[in-house]
Amino acid sequence: MISARALEKRYGPKRALRPVDLDIEPGSFVVVTGANGSGKTTLLRLVAGLVAPTKGSLEVGAERGELGFLGHEALVYRDLTAVENLDLYGRLYRVPERRERLGMLLERFGLWEARNARAGSYSRGMLQRLALCRTLLHDPKLLILDEPFTALDEEGAMLLDRQLAELRDGRTVILSTHEPRRVEPLASARVALA
Amino acid sequence: MSYLADVGTLARKDLRLELRARDTLPAMLLFVVSTLVVFHFALPAGADEVAAQGLLWVALVFTALLGLARAWAPERESGALEGLVLAPCDRSAIWLGKSIAVFVFLAAVQVVALPAFAAFFGPVGWETVAGVALASVGICTVGTLLAAMAAASRTRELILPLLFLPLAIPLVVGGVGASISSEPLEFLAFLGLYDILFAILCWASFEYVVSE
Numbered sequence: 001m002i003s004a005r006a007l008e009k010r011y012g013p014k015r016a017l018r019p020v021d022l023d024i025e026p027g028s029f030v031v032v033t034g035a036n037g038s039g040k041t042t043l044l045r046l047v048a049g050l051v052a053p054t055k056g057s058l059e060v061g062a063e064r065g066e067l068g069f070l071g072h073e074a075l076v077y078r079d080l081t082a083v084e085n086l087d088l089y090g091r092l093y094r095v096p097e098r099r100e101r102l103g104m105l106l107e108r109f110g111l112w113e114a115r116n117a118r119a120g121s122y123s124r125g126m127l128q129r130l131a132l133c134r135t136l137l138h139d140p141k142l143l144i145l146d147e148p149f150t151a152l153d154e155e156g157a158m159l160l161d162r163q164l165a166e167l168r169d170g171r172t173v174i175l176s177t178h179e180p181r182r183v184e185p186l187a188s189a190r191v192a193l194a
Numbered sequence: 195m196s197y198l199a200d201v202g203t204l205a206r207k208d209l210r211l212e213l214r215a216r217d218t219l220p221a222m223l224l225f226v227v228s229t230l231v232v233f234h235f236a237l238p239a240g241a242d243e244v245a246a247q248g249l250l251w252v253a254l255v256f257t258a259l260l261g262l263a264r265a266w267a268p269e270r271e272s273g274a275l276e277g278l279v280l281a282p283c284d285r286s287a288i289w290l291g292k293s294i295a296v297f298v299f300l301a302a303v304q305v306v307a308l309p310a311f312a313a314f315f316g317p318v319g320w321e322t323v324a325g326v327a328l329a330s331v332g333i334c335t336v337g338t339l340l341a342a343m344a345a346a347s348r349t350r351e352l353i354l355p356l357l358f359l360p361l362a363i364p365l366v367v368g369g370v371g372a373s374i375s376s377e378p379l380e381f382l383a384f385l386g387l388y389d390i391l392f393a394i395l396c397w398a399s400f401e402y403v404v405s406e
Contacts, residue, residue, distance in 0.1 A: 050276055052406045065282030075277030077207070077268055079215045091203045092281040094196070118214075119272075134277065 001026040001142065001172045002047060006056035009042045016042040018194065019056060026061070029168050029186050032176040034193030040176035041072065043193065044146045047174060060142070062172075065093060068140030070148055074131035078120030082111055082130050085119055086137055093138035105133040109159065124151040132160065136167070143167060145175040149182065157182070200283040204291025209298060211268050218264045219299050222257050226307045229253040234314040246315040247322070247373045251366050254307065254326065255333070255359075261299050262337040263354055265292060266345040275345075279404050289338060289400035297334040304330065321382070325372035328385035329365040332392055336361050339396040342403050364388055 002024035009017040017039030024030050032040050045051045047060055048069045060067075069075075076085040083102065090098035106112045109129040114122065119130060128151045135143065149157050161182070167173060168186055177183060180190070212218055233249040269275035278288050304326055312318045337358055344354040365388065371381035 048280065050279070050406070063282065064280060067280065069276075069280055071273070071276065073273035073276075075273050075280075077211060077274050078272050079211050079268065080207070084210070088203065088207050089277065089281065092200060092278070092283050094282075 001028070001061045002174070003059045004046075004056065007043075007046065007053050007058050008055040009039070009046060009051065010054040017046070020191075020193065022191065024172060024174065024189070026172055027170070028172055028174075028188045029164075029183075030172075030174045030189045030191060031180055031183055031187040032174065032191045032193065033178075033180050034176075038193040040193055041146050043191075044069075044144050044174065044176055045071070048144050062140075062142040065138065066141040068135040068138065068143045070131055070135040070143075070145045072146060072150075074119070074127045074134070076119045076127070076130055076134060079118055081116050081118055082106060082122075082133070083115045085130065086133055089134055089137055095138050102133070102137060105136060108163075109133050110156070125153055125156055128152055129156060132163075136163075141171050143171060143173045143175075145173065147176055147178065149177060149179060197284055197287055200287040201290045201294065204278070204288060205294040205298075208268075208292060208295030212295070212299065215268075217267065218261050219302060221264075222261045222299060222303045223306055225260055226253055226257040226303050227310055229256065230307065230310050230314055237315075243316060244374050246311075247370055250307075250311050250315075250322070250373075251329075251369050253311075254304070254329075254369075255362050255366060257303055257307070258300055258330075258333045258337060258362075259355060259358060261296060261303075262333075262341045262358065263351065265296055265338055265341045270345050275404065285401045285404055286397045288404070289342065289396060292342075293334045293338040293396075296338055297330060300330045300334060319373070321375075321378035322369075322373040324382055325369040325378070325385060328372075328382060328389060329369045331389040332365045332385065333362065335389065335393045335396045339400060339403060342400070361392075 002022055004020060004022040006019040008019045032043060034040050046053055046058060048067060086102040090102055095101055106115050109132055111126065111129055114126065119127065122130065148160060152160060164183065164186055175183060230253055237245060279285065308318050340357040341354055344350040344357065347353050368381045368385040372378040375381055
């Protein structure tokens with residue numbers, strides 16, 4: 001699914017990711033760990049195709065539409081409601097039965113009551129839940145989650161635990177976290193960045 | 195058809211954002227009217243029509259610049275551009291949708307600006323209206339691309355005028371020419387050619403603007 005050889009990223013003289021080799025099989029659940037500044041986010045952004053490598057090679061066996069990316073920002077419009085944001089992405093991703101799917105996700109992530117409120121009025125935790133809805137909306141084959149537990153309260157984190165356990169079947173997940181123990185039971189491989 | 199559907203979805207999103215936030219259009223309207231009022235008092239009494247036509251284009255270009263500076267603000271504030279870039283639609287649809295939305299804002303400004311100009315300086319002919327419409331297409335296509343380039347920079351407020359104004363010179367030449375020349379069709383054809391040429395260039399190059 002993902003193959004990288006001596007993959008490296010620099011921003012000018014600053015090295016954001018030391019050379020790394022990766023082989024991720026389809027259906028794997030890979031946990032990426034490392035200290036702050038070790039390049040976890042950079043690695044995930046490289047895999048998502050949001051940045052280009054400086055050196056090395058990277059092959060990802062998923063098209064853009066088959067990829068779900070959760071980054072540090074929610075990637076939603078603050079002046080649109082949760083429903084409008086998800087409807088926009090649902091149209092662009094050509095999600096079948098879009099309205100039903102987004103309704104189901106909003107309900108599952110506890111945002112149904114706030115569905116018609118602007119995303120700008122959401123708390124950080126609610127924004128993270130909305131970002132998770134956006135990431136899962138098109139049922140992606142490859143899920144890239146950069147510190148998905150950030151800003152979630154215990155209820156939200158437990159909900160995500162359950163979702164990840166369900167999502168594990170039939171798709172590849174690559175997830176970075178500072179709490180590796182939380183996802184240890186699900187992990188099939190671990191990448192520790194130095 | 196799916197390409198046009200994506201463009202429509204993205205343009206509607208921008209119009210909805212503006213209707214809700216009212217960040218850009220009121221500022222553009224206020225600016226263009228204020229500028230025409232200033233020009234009305236700044237232009238000496240008895241100044242000829244040619245000078246007034248020039249001032250109309252100065253007002254329109256700088257008003258457009260004001261709108262273009264805000265064009266990518268919603269994407270910048272929330273990182274939403276990355277969300278759009280990750281979507282499986284053709285990336286040029288993002289540019290085209292945004293250009294259409296900017297064109298709508300600019301058209302709304304001109305609906306107010308041209309009657310205001312007529313009230314202050316004298317009647318506006320069909321040549322001027324046609325010139326303004328054609329120049330607006332060029333302003334939106336080129337300006338939206340340049341605004342996307344500038345949005346990625348910390349010094350975007352400085353970079354956008356520096357990139358945009360040199361490329362707007364042919365539009366001003368064509369627009370003023372169409373307004374005052376005895377043969378306006380030549381200038382209108384020039385504006386049409388500029389629109390086609392730069393629309394193709396911008397359409398083809400937007401992919402590289404949003405890719406690292």
